[in-house]
Amino acid sequence: MRRRRRARTVLAGAIVATLAGAILALVPTPSFSVQKAMRVDDDAPLLSAVAAAKDTVLAHRESVSEFRLIGLSWDGDSKGDVSVRTIHDGTWTAWTPLGPADGGPDPRSREAHPGRAVTEPLWVNRADGYQVRVPSGLTRMRVHLVRETGPQLHISASEPKAHAASQQPPINSRDSWGARPPKTAPEYASNVQMAFIHHTASSNSYGPGDVPAILRGIQSYHMDSNGWNDIGYNFLVDRFGGLWEGRGGGIDRPVVGAHVLGFKTGSTGVAVLGDFSNGQAPGPAVDGAGRLLGWKLSLTGVDPTGVNNFRSGDSSSGAKYPAGTVVTLNNISGHQDANYTDCPGMLEGQLAQVRSTAKGWSGAFLAYPAGFRGGVYVAAGEFTGDWVSEVVTGAGPGGGPAVGVWRGNGTPLGGFYAFPVGFHGGVRVATGRVEHGGPRNVVTGAGPGGGPAVEVFRTDGTNTSGFYAYDVRFNAGLYVAAGPVDPLSPDEEIVTGAGEGGGPHVRIFSATGNPLGGFMAYPTNFGGGVRVAVGDVDGDGIDEIITGAGPGGGPHVKVFKLNGTEIGSFMAYDPGFHGGVYVGTVKSPDGKTDWIITGAGEGGGTHARVFDWHGNVGGNGFMYGPPNDTTGVRLAGGAFNATVPGQVVVTEGPGSIPMVGFRRLDGPAFFPP
Ligand SMILES: [Ca+2]
Numbered sequence: 144m145r146r147r148r149r150a151r152t153v154l155a156g157a158i159v160a161t162l163a164g165a166i167l168a169l170v171p172t173p174s175f176s177v178q179k180a181m182r183v184d185d186d187a188p189l190l191s192a193v194a195a196a197k198d199t200v201l202a203h204r205e206s207v208s209e210f211r212l213i214g215l216s217w218d219g220d221s222k223g224d225v226s227v228r229t230i231h232d233g234t235w236t237a238w239t240p241l242g243p244a245d246g247g248p249d250p251r252s253r254e255a256h257p258g259r260a261v262t263e264p265l266w267v268n269r270a271d272g273y274q275v276r277v278p279s280g281l282t283r284m285r286v287h288l289v290r291e292t293g294p295q296l297h298i299s300a301s302e303p304k305a306h307a308a309s310q311q312p313p314i315n316s317r318d319s320w321g322a323r324p325p326k327t328a329p330e331y332a333s334n335v336q337m338a339f340i341h342h343t344a345s346s347n348s349y350g351p352g353d354v355p356a357i358l359r360g361i362q363s364y365h366m367d368s369n370g371w372n373d374i375g376y377n378f379l380v381d382r383f384g385g386l387w388e389g390r391g392g393g394i395d396r397p398v399v400g401a402h403v404l405g406f407k408t409g410s411t412g413v414a415v416l417g418d419f420s421n422g423q424a425p426g427p428a429v430d431g432a433g434r435l436l437g438w439k440l441s442l443t444g445v446d447p448t449g450v451n452n453f454r455s456g457d458s459s460s461g462a463k464y465p466a467g468t469v470v471t472l473n474n475i476s477g478h479q480d481a482n483y484t485d486c487p488g489m490l491e492g493q494l495a496q497v498r499s500t501a502k503g504w505s506g507a508f509l510a511y512p513a514g515f516r517g518g519v520y521v522a523a524g525e526f527t528g529d530w531v532s533e534v535v536t537g538a539g540p541g542g543g544p545a546v547g548v549w550r551g552n553g554t555p556l557g558g559f560y561a562f563p564v565g566f567h568g569g570v571r572v573a574t575g576r577v578e579h580g581g582p583r584n585v586v587t588g589a590g591p592g593g594g595p596a597v598e599v600f601r602t603d604g605t606n607t608s609g610f611y612a613y614d615v616r617f618n619a620g621l622y623v624a625a626g627p628v629d630p631l632s633p634d635e636e637i638v639t640g641a642g643e644g645g646g647p648h649v650r651i652f653s654a655t656g657n658p659l660g661g662f663m664a665y666p667t668n669f670g671g672g673v674r675v676a677v678g679d680v681d682g683d684g685i686d687e688i689i690t691g692a693g694p695g696g697g698p699h700v701k702v703f704k705l706n707g708t709e710i711g712s713f714m715a716y717d718p719g720f721h722g723g724v725y726v727g728t729v730k731s732p733d734g735k736t737d738w739i740i741t742g743a744g745e746g747g748g749t750h751a752r753v754f755d756w757h758g759n760v761g762g763n764g765f766m767y768g769p770p771n772d773t774t775g776v777r778l779a780g781g782a783f784n785a786t787v788p789g790q791v792v793v794t795e796g797p798g799s800i801p802m803v804g805f806r807r808l809d810g811p812a813f814f815p816p
């Protein structure tokens with residue numbers, strides 16, 4: 144046995160800094176030019192009959208001061224077809240229909256202004272004339288022209304803000320688009336339970352530098368023409384994937400918007416800038432909406448792929464769901480799911496992708512830079528004396544041997560390299576009180592190419608011991624677990640399982656490498672490797688050793704005593720699944736024993752299951768990722784939040800973002816304080 148000590152670099156700060164930098168790099172920084180405040184001018188044009196179209200009248204104005212956004216209003220209800228075209232430098236645009244502005248505040252709210260119909264605003268970029276076609280007989284028809292006027296704005300094109308230690312994506316603040324303050328203080332709901340996606344009537348060819356002006360134009364129209372308190376949407380997403388704070392009041396608070404009749408309280412409204420009536424929303428915008436909602440919904444523990452029952456508060460005539468109606472809606476829905484509208488156009492068909500992306504970003508925190516796709520190994524243990532578990536992560540293949548120690552809310556407690564910096568085979572992790580008389584340790588095992596090295600650390604990176612678990616030539620990698628499996632020694636033990644390409648050899652050691660036992664967990668010709676966990680599954684006060692077969696072997700889980708006696712054996716998934724199975728343990732609800740938790744290996748869905756040691760199903764289990772996710776899932780049990788029963792920390796395999804999430808045994812996400 145060999146003992147190795149080397150200088151360890153504490154990485155917590157570096158990991159966080161790299162993380163923030165990687166996220167910020169994803170969004171292009173818009174270029175800003177001279178910008179001015181926006182104002183709505185009301186025009187009352189003369190109307191003339193249209194020869195070719197009965198019951199339609201036309202208004203025509205040219206050589207007016209430049210305007211950037213246009214909309215109409217009249218007394219009474221929305222009726223008939225309204226369309227508009229504009230002229231700039233002598234060139235007319237095509238006719239564009241203007242739908243009713245159906246995303247208003249609830250009829251009885253203080254923002255409602257009944258008695259006047261308003262169309263959606265249309266962003267025209269630059270125009271100096273217009274024609275509108277409207278049904279004849281409209282009373283007090285007005286054309287609203289939003290113009291850049293007034294004082295020049297000093298817009299700070301600063302980098303959008305992101306929280307380094309959570310998955311909050313960078314969001315451009317209201318200052319960055321020159322928002323006007325709301326007329327009165329914002330209203331708040333008790334929480335956010337769902338999200339609605341919208342599109343906006345605007346060109347799909349705007350540049351990044353146009354976005355602040357578009358937002359100011361929409362805000363002016365909503366405040367001055369619609370009479371609302373502020374811009375109606377809580378967030379806006381541009382076609383480049385940039386995220387923008389909409390309605391004021393705090394991006395992480397349940398600000399009541401004015402975006403969907405009957406359901407605005409307790410929902411958040413996200414508008415994608417563009418008209419998707421006849422085409423799909425661009426990929427970066429769909430991705431941006433997903434990343435935004437993965438974070439926003441996570442603040443209240445809402446599953447982005449789930450459904451729930453919502454009660455309409457819409458008492459307006461012609462409501463799709465009259466007040467009091469309970470409607471089952473996706474937690475991320477399109478505007479048209481709640482109101483009579485075509486919004487958000489073909490983006491409605493892309494909402495599955497938004498939900499799926501949101502789910503991927505709905506974990507508690509990123510353990511490594513967002514672009515890292517090597518997968519994350521995970522363990523849990525109590526390091527700080529507060530009875531609340533911490534999380535230990537090990538980077539998967541390709542990522543350098545970086546280990547992180549985290550509070551459940553993503554605050555880093557420690558970080559270090561478990562092996563030489565140039566090693567990229569991945570780091571498997573476990574926790575246990577293995578160091579004689581010492582604190583709880585982090586135990587690491589090298590992935591493929593790292594030799595049979597096991598290392599023992601304290602959370603500050605101090606390397607207290609290390610040894611080779613197998614023959615020095617063994618290079619297939621190994622899995623580790625730690626716990627009190629041998630009652631004859633005062634400290635906890637380290638359990639190793641040979642990796643893919645090795646035999647099914649499980650060994651037990653003291654922290655200094657003193658061998659205490661070993662056995663073959665599967666037939667000796669099985670070369671798929673053995674994942675290991677420990678837990679007292681039979682309640683005798685001594686931990687058993689749980690094994691999960693690696694790839695090629697079927698999802699075979701076994702339970703052993705220290706001396707190799709097999710006391711349990713079952714298939715965790717369909718026997719035809721050969722992607723391997725990860726194992727862990729979690730306290731059973733009565734607290735008397737540990738249950739076995741399993742995660743499907745790579746190639747499988749993110750299916751987590753719960754068993755007792757006989758293989759009886761002990762809980763519902765859950766799918767962690769979206770249905771089409773085949774990265775597999777790794778997990779460890781712990782006590783991360785005193786108010787939540789049966790808790791696991793979850794990560795995914797190669798191909799997924801390096802997110803750490805938390806689930807109850809019956810599936811719902813939760814977020815440690
Ligand atoms: Ca703790």
Ligand SMILES: [Ca+2]
Nearest residue numbers: 629632634635
């Ligand atoms: Ca012991």
Ligand SMILES: [Ca+2]
Nearest residue numbers: 679681683685
């Ligand atoms: Ca036991």
